[in-house]
Amino acid sequence: MNMSSLMGIQGYPMRTAYSASKFALIGMTEAAARELGPYGVRVNALLPGAVSGENMDRIIARRSAAEQRPAEEIIKQNYTDPSALKRWVDPIEVGYAALYYASDASSATTGDKMKVDCGRF
Numbered sequence: 001m002n003m004s005s006l007m008g009i010q011g012y013p014m015r016t017a018y019s020a021s022k023f024a025l026i027g028m029t030e031a032a033a034r035e036l037g038p039y040g041v042r043v044n045a046l047l048p049g050a051v052s053g054e055n056m057d058r059i060i061a062r063r064s065a066a067e068q069r070p071a072e073e074i075i076k077q078n079y080t081d082p083s084a085l086k087r088w089v090d091p092i093e094v095g096y097a098a099l100y101y102a103s104d105a106s107s108a109t110t111g112d113k114m115k116v117d118c119g120r121f
Contacts, residue, residue: 001043002025002043002044003046004047004113005022005047006047006048006120007019008045009023009113025045026113029044029113033110037110037111041110042107042109042110043110044101044111044112046094046101046114047114047115047117048089049083049089049118050083050088050089050118051088051089051090051091052091056079060075082120083117083119083120084121085118085119089117093116100114
């Protein structure tokens with residue numbers, strides 16, 4: 001299983017290099033799935049959206065300082081409000097998706113991309 005990102009299927013301003021690397025990982029996932037499928041090897045990719053945690057806390061703090069705006073405003077406007085569920089992804093939810101791919105429940109799934117993003121379209 002590969003860890004891509006929501007930015008692997010949609011570009012994001014000021015994140016060109018990151019988006020390009022995550023798009024490339026999707027292509028690699030699909031190619032590897034076709035190459036390794038005949039040997040019974042499944043290859044899939046997770047595409048997490050904004051996951052709550054220390055990394056996002058640092059990103060928000062830097063952005064808040066640079067834009068001189070409250071962190072809460074940035075979070076609401078850019079992360080929680082745009083999602084259908086109006087919240088962050090919890091790290092454990094990404095883990096649950098990974099467990100699905102690792103389990104026999106996904107035994108017929110390969111070359112797949114699963115968004116774990118609280119509905120960010």
